[in-house]
Amino acid sequence: MKFIETRGNDGSHPKSVSFSEAILAPISSFGGIYSPESLPELGETFLNAHLTSDYKTLARAVLTAFEIDIEADIIDKALSLYDAFDDPKNPVPVVKVKDDLYVSELWHGPTRAFKDMALQPFGTVLSSIAQSRNENYLILAATSGDTGPAALETFKNQANVRVACMYPDGGTSDVQRLQMVTEDANNLKVIGVKGDFDDTQNALKRLLASDTFKNTLKEKNILLSAANSVNFGRIIFQTIYHIHSYLELVRQNAITMGEKVYLNVPSGNFGNALGGYYAMKMGLPVEKILIASNNNNILTRLINTGAYDLRDSAVIPTTSPAMDILKSSNIERIFFDLFGEARTKELMFQLDNEKHYQLSDGELKQIQSIFSADFCDDDEGKQYIKDAFASGYLMDPHTATCFKAYDTCRDKPLKTIVYSTAEWTKFSPVIANALTGEVDAQDIDALKSIAKEAGIEIPAIISGLFEKEITQKTIIEKDQIEAEILSFL
Numbered sequence: 019m020k021f022i023e024t025r026g027n028d029g030s031h032p033k034s035v036s037f038s039e040a041i042l043a044p045i046s047s048f049g050g051i052y053s054p055e056s057l058p059e060l061g062e063t064f065l066n067a068h069l070t071s072d073y074k075t076l077a078r079a080v081l082t083a084f085e086i087d088i089e090a091d092i093i094d095k096a097l098s099l100y101d102a103f104d105d106p107k108n109p110v111p112v113v114k115v116k117d118d119l120y121v122s123e124l125w126h127g128p129t130r131a132f133k134d135m136a137l138q139p140f141g142t143v144l145s146s147i148a149q150s151r152n153e154n155y156l157i158l159a160a161t162s163g164d165t166g167p168a169a170l171e172t173f174k175n176q177a178n179v180r181v182a183c184m185y186p187d188g189g190t191s192d193v194q195r196l197q198m199v200t201e202d203a204n205n206l207k208v209i210g211v212k213g214d215f216d217d218t219q220n221a222l223k224r225l226l227a228s229d230t231f232k233n234t235l236k237e238k239n240i241l242l243s244a245a246n247s248v249n250f251g252r253i254i255f256q257t258i259y260h261i262h263s264y265l266e267l268v269r270q271n272a273i274t275m276g277e278k279v280y281l282n283v284p285s286g287n288f289g290n291a292l293g294g295y296y297a298m299k300m301g302l303p304v305e306k307i308l309i310a311s312n313n314n315n316i317l318t319r320l321i322n323t324g325a326y327d328l329r330d331s332a333v334i335p336t337t338s339p340a341m342d343i344l345k346s347s348n349i350e351r352i353f354f355d356l357f358g359e360a361r362t363k364e365l366m367f368q369l370d371n372e373k374h375y376q377l378s379d380g381e382l383k384q385i386q387s388i389f390s391a392d393f394c395d396d397d398e399g400k401q402y403i404k405d406a407f408a409s410g411y412l413m414d415p416h417t418a419t420c421f422k423a424y425d426t427c428r429d430k431p432l433k434t435i436v437y438s439t440a441e442w443t444k445f446s447p448v449i450a451n452a453l454t455g456e457v458d459a460q461d462i463d464a465l466k467s468i469a470k471e472a473g474i475e476i477p478a479i480i481s482g483l484f485e486k487e488i489t490q491k492t493i494i495e496k497d498q499i500e501a502e503i504l505s506f507l
């Protein structure tokens with residue numbers, strides 16, 4: 019399968035690339051991204067054939083259908099990382115919570131958030147490509163808390179890859195920070211930046227776009243890449259669990275094969291939702307995809323009004339920080355798929371230059387035939403956490419935003435798959451506050467009080483973090499980032 023450019027061709031980039039090339043250099047002409055030229059057909063025949071397949075078998079079949087240029091033994095090695103999830107036989111459990119609402123838990127991997135679903139296999143794939151091409155890569159990552167730990171975990175000790183991971187000092191939870199600063203491997207560098215996530219992300223974007231930085235790396239025989247969520251190497255792994263979750267509902271006799279469901283996704287950069295969109299286009303019986311946001315409700319406004327407006331807007335810190343985003347990058351691939359490259363380029367240029375765009379009525383109708391959206395503020399989220407807990411389900415604040423969309427966005431009584439993107443351990447102070455009213459608890463205290471309240475243990479992988487030695491101690495001003503990375507190399 020070939021990957022083509024969302025904003026058309028500028029004469030200096032290849033018009034189409036293979037999967038491995040799209041992974042190594044995701045950015046195409048005019049600042050666009052590579053998107054699949056076509057999608058495989060994975061309708062009812064495929065679904066029936068995989069009704070009894072385990073997760074890895076299904077994953078292998080989906081990847082095969084995409085005809086990616088990765089050797090079968092590398093794919094097998096990458097997928098074997100799901101064996102280290104809590105239940106190797108079923109890395110993504112789907113549990114009924116109430117009525118039509120089923121939760122697909124995407125956080126049973128090593129860093130306890132859904133980023134592992136894609137990044138775990140992605141690390142092996144990328145390192146293998148780099149080795150077979152005899153190239154060395156520097157992966158730059160900027161994180162608000164979940165991508166960083168997952169990227170470090172997957173690239174730890176991988177050949178031909180080094181990672182420099184920046185996080186906003188004071189802008190992550192204790193658990194997230196400890197997951198990063200206790201990582202100890204020669205090919206990893208963790209950098210705390212004085213500033214907020216936007217400062218960190220902007221620094222990353224400047225470096226990725228800087229020719230002098232790239233040339234300095236070239237002299238050291240190092241190429242630059244990014245593991246951010248526009249990388250199709252992540253998206254492809256995020257189509258699989260949507261199909262798996264649907265099949266789980268069939269296996270649990272919650273639906274019959276072919277029956278439509280809602281997918282209900284907590285969204286930031288729209289990678290998870292894009293995976294659902296592709297699954298739907300490939301033939302998964304989906305009524306609509308419900309997009310949940312927090313108070314940074316730019317996606318809700320886009321889907322409800324067709325307007326994307328960044329004028330006078332600033333990121334609002336919320337209790338679901340992985341969704342505190344203004345520019346949702348993967349929307350671009352939806353536009354490309356629905357409206358074509360010329361219109362996508364026009365819209366994206368308008369956003370860059372004028373900070374806003376407006377979809378036409380016809381375009382908005384198309385979007386609304388696929389997506390519905392609502393946002394959930396922190397107080398509402400807290401109430402959903404509390405109510406779910408009272409009925410026996412413990413969930414994190416990102417997952418909670420979906421419960422609002424479940425209440426407000428469905429117009430048919432269909433089974434709904436809510437995607438849970440983080441374990442309770444990653445955002446414990448917010449959850450402890452919802453459950454017991456305690457405020458400003460440190461993570462360790464919040465973890466203990468939730469565990470007590472719920473009658474469960476803190477997972478060892480989390481409690482162990484508080485005992486581990488801190489090996490990554492760098493905290494710097496944002497203008498020192500480039501020098502710090504070069505000295506690491």
Ligand SMILES: *Cc1c(COP(=O)(O)O)cnc(C)c1O
Nearest residue numbers: 164285286287288289290340439
């Ligand atoms: C990254 C993340 C999200 C947002 O996912 P996108 O694919 O960027 O939309 C939601 N919840 C959690 C916990 C995350 O880590």
